[in-house]
Amino acid sequence: MDITGKIIAALEARSGTSKASGNPWKIQEFVLETVGEQYPKKMMFSIFGEDKIQQAAINVGDNVTVNFDINAREFNGRWYNDIRAWKVTHDAPAQAAQAPVAPFPTEAPAVPAADPFAASSPNDDLPF
DSSP states (O other): OEEEEEEEEEOOOEEEEOTTTOOEEEEEEEEEEOOSSSSOOEEEEEEESHHHHHHHOOOTTOEEEEEEEEEEEEETTEEEEEEEEEEEEEOOOHHHHHSOOOOOOSSOOOOOOOOTTSOSSTTOOOOO
């Protein structure tokens, strides 16, 4: 599954040591908000592993596409969803993607012709 949006929050990374193997671990969570929808949605996802966190290089305000897996786990009789990113792609900023690139002008802009009926000074009153 994948989703595209803007990163609106980067939560503090957590780390620890696995009880079973004694290996160190690190996890960081991010909040993404979809853009271009009438009702934008927010989704929190996590990246597991210090190397993957650094590789993703996510900052607040980045436009990204996140590929993720969803899994549920049970703890003390309650179920919790886990949305784990496995790939993060940085997209072009939304404003730059929407703004068309204007070609260079090939000729000088046209100068408007002088209006023959315009008053040349405020004291030019007609007698009629």
